[in-house]
Amino acid sequence: MANINIDSIKERTFDAIVIGSGISGGWAAKEFCEKGLRTLVLERGRDVKHVKDYPTTNMYPYEFEHRLEMPYEDKQKNPIANRCYAYREDSAHFFVKDDEHPYIQEKEFDWIRGYQVGGKSLLWARQVQRWSDFDFEGPARDGFAVDWPIRYRDLAPWYDHVERFIGVAGNRDGVAELPDGDFLPAYPLNAVENHFKRVVASKYDNRHVISARCAHLSQPAPIHLEQGRVQCQNRVLCQRGCPFGGYFSSNASTLPWAEKTGNMTLRPFSVVESIIYDEQKGKAVGVRVIDTNTKEAIDFYSRVIFVNASALNSNLILLNSISNRFANGLGNDNGLLGKYIAFHSYTAVITGEYDGELAYRTDGRNPAGGGYIPRFRNVYRQETDFLRGWAATFNASRNPSTDTSGVGVSLKNRLLHSKLGNWRVGSHMMAETIPKESNKVWLDTAKKDQWGVPLLHIDVAYDDNDWKIRADYFEQMTAMFEAAGFQNVKTRNDDRRPGNDIHEMGGARMGHDPKTSLLNKWNQLHSCENVFVTDGACMTSTATQNPSLTYMALTARAVDYAFTLMKKGVL
Amino acid sequence: MQRRTALKQLFFIAGGIVLFPSCWGRANKASIALRKLHINAEQENLLAEIVESIIPETDSPGGRTLHLHLFVLKMIDDCHSEEDQQVFVQGLKDWDQEMNDTVGKSFLLASSDQRQSYLMDIEKDKAHPLSGFFMMTKRRAIQGYLNSAYVMKNKLIYELVPGRYNGYAKV
Structure with a gap:
């Protein structure tokens, strides 16, 4: 018995666990796997394989039962999803349905979600702009939120790194407030x-x-062809998934790349209930997953954990990771976890x-x-x-x-x-x-979803x-x-x-000071250093740029740092 | 080929999508399966005539050939509120009585010109009792037509894969 148990634990032990397979999780997976680390990627939804699982991708308008219009009943049943511009008959299968994944709106908030491998990277608007120091210095200069612990020079090489791989069409415009990058035509x-x-x-x-600078292959470079992606064919049917890989998604790019290394284990149907904190070791040792098919709870273990569940779900997971050491959520010594949520006003x-x-x-x-x-x-x-x-x-x-x-x-x-x-x-x-303490999320103390995870209250205006x-x-x-x-x-x-912009950010913001922020300049929880948060939850302020490029760059940078610490034996 | 012909007889291709027939052999029902609307065969035929008058057969197919009336039914059935559906069904019921009252003839017996001018009268008069029904039917018929396989393949070609963008195309 004991041996079987040990084997079983061994099978469930990895070098790194990445929670979420969307735009930032895919990057964490790619970077870890390329560095030779055995990586478990957890996704709460189903698998979506590139091309194979894009059922509508080659359909003509007349092949859709309602010519792309959502039926009346669906609109009544899913008003939140239906308010999203991209939710139509050709893409509805990539969106969360309101009634299947409830949350509690203290004030009206449209939480748009994509629960499948690739997440919302299948559905995003593909606009990618770098931040400049006018953005990173904003909170300090204008006296809101807290000072960003990083500046443009910290992120610039990682913007380069990400842009080269995903492919960004753009001009070198020489505009100081929107730094140029490594662009395709x-x-x-x-x-x-x-x-x-x-x-x-x-x-x-x-x-x-x-x-507009966008993550499309206007003229693919060898690195893109190597991913199996070819030139964008100007279909602009991106929300269906692109058979050409003409735009960047986890499914077309980072995940198959990670897979090819042989180091990735992708586990769909895995809702992360919490991160497991070991009081003796003084760090996180793994995550508890609910298998959505069997409803069974399974623990997985690793040296480092990357939280990339999407901004509000990353908050939820941290808030639900309760231990003697962290009674109010993992890393939440200052009580600010879930607060200072911000977004973009559209x-x-x-x-x-x-x-x-x-x-x-x-x-x-x-x-x-x-x-x-x-x-x-x-x-x-x-x-x-x-x-601003x-x-x-x-x-x-x-x-x-x-x-x-x-x-x-x-x-x-x-x-x-x-x-x-x-x-x-x-x-x-x-x-x-402007991020404010009053814009916040928290867990309900009684109501739970079908997997036993507390429902999230959202209070944002x-x-x-x-x-x-x-x-x-x-x-x-x-x-x-x-x-x-x-x-x-x-x-x-x-x-x-709010929320309909699909740019929700914050709740576990980065900062210099553990008293006023959750994460340090490497996206590590100040008080639990083997847990990194590199999706929208980490954002100290929002700037005006579409945020995904910055999440990807922060993720690649954080993985590189985590790897350095692992090699040194610190993590 | 024979199999294909047989399939064509089993299903209705409305513009391009397959609509499933209602119960076989049941008399006086709409020819496609509807979930909410109660439409009989005569009403369906009347709708087909109205839609044909909106988009007639010329040197290219019109409403009846393209089954646009079935598309209208499908859309009203699936994509409209109950209030809309009531307006639609009532409009179809009242149609001939209304026309008899004003034109002195039922739609089916009216000449092509009489039909056209009657439809134009309704279109111009927002307060017309059949206005709601007519505008709903017309909008859906036009949608079905412009998005039909026939038009998208033969008239206003829809390109699934343009493979180009030119912001300075000469007119």
Whole structure:
């Protein structure tokens, strides 16, 4: 008996455990496996194999029962998922259904989740921008949150490392607030996007319209071909999973790469209930998993643990990891775990028309989506009555407009011979939010999910700063649109709830001081040094950039550091 | 080939998707399986005629050939609220009575011109008792048409794999 038990424990023991297989977990897996460490990757959902498990990827619109529209019943049953722009008939199988995974909304919060191997990396918007020191220095300069324990120079080589592997299309724009990287050729702006770029450049000193930087293979390098990925084919059906591997996902890239080393054990259907802390050893020794098929609890062991469960679920796991030493959650000596949650405010849209550049239209599809305007407010100094600021998308399109009036032969003719109208232009705001102690998550003391894990309370809301930023966006973008000669300019409040931006961050923030932060500059828990958190939960502030690239860079950097400590025998 | 022909007779291809038939041999029911709507064969036929009048057969197929009326039924059945469904079913029930009252003829007996002008009257009059039914039907018929395999393969070609992007294509 004893031997069997020892063998069984041996089988369940690894060098490293990675909780989560999404965009950051996939990176932890790749980096550990490449360094020769036996790595267990735990995923709470089912497996999704690249290509094989993309059932809708090659379907034509007419092959979908409801032409991509979600049925009424599904909308009633899953209002949260249905509010996500990408939740449609071709991608619904990659989203969590509301009723299967409940949480408690203290205030309205749309928690969008993808519980499968690859997580939301299958569904993301693929926009990747580096942070600059204007972002890392923000909290210290403006007096909110705590000072980031790292600066751009700490992360720059890791941005390089990640960008080379995932493939990022972009220009070297020379904009200080959005550092250049190791790019593949950009997707060029179209006629009207370039017109707008020229107008903005001529009227404003420090405002830039650039080609959106995106994780697409505009021109694959050998490292991408080696992953089995080929050039993006401009389908822009990314949310279905891409058979070309044209955009970066864990499924197309990091996970198969890790698999190839022979060092990865991927275990789907494994909900992590908690991290096991050993009081004698004074460190974490493994994780407790609930097998979602058998409902059996199984313990796995390792020297280091990476928590990459997605921002709020990483908070949940830490909060649920209770021991004598940590009665309020793993690493939570200061009581700040689950607090200072922040996100991005996407609450504003502006649209217009343009009757210039009518000699042109677009042909094919642009996977980058168009242009990007980096934050220009309060960059070099505080200049407004709000903190921080906003970045924005900008895009122009010229699709035939279809006149659907009337009936009969004339209607049919109009449907089949629609005319090109004016260009349509649009932009949406991506604003920084300020982390606050009152924006927080915690565990319910009684209610549990079907695996016995406590339900998460989410208490997150906008504040006055967010509305001031929005007013500024409307004012400035309207002026910029009008300067460009756009007509029929309309601003619109996008009343989306927090969370619908799908950029939830914080709760286990990084910082210098164990009294005011959970993680150190290497993403290690201050008080449990073999546990690292490198997904959105680690974020001290949010900046305006799409965050995934930064999570990936932080993860690769943290794995490298953990490996160094393991070699030294410290971990 | 024979097998394919047989399959075509067993299922309805509405625009491109397969719709499953309702119970075999049951008289006076809609020809496709519906979950919520109660539609009989006459009503289905009337709907087919209305949809055909919206998108008629010309040198290319129209509503009836493309089974767009079945697509309309499918969408109303699956993608609309109960209130919408009530408006739809009631509209279909009231259609002939309404038309008799105003035109003095049922839709099926009316000439092509009479049908067209009747539909235009409804479209122009938002307060028309059949407006809700008609606009719902028209919207779904157009959606089904533009997204049909026929149109996407032959008329307004849908490219699954464009493989290019040009932001300065000459008009």
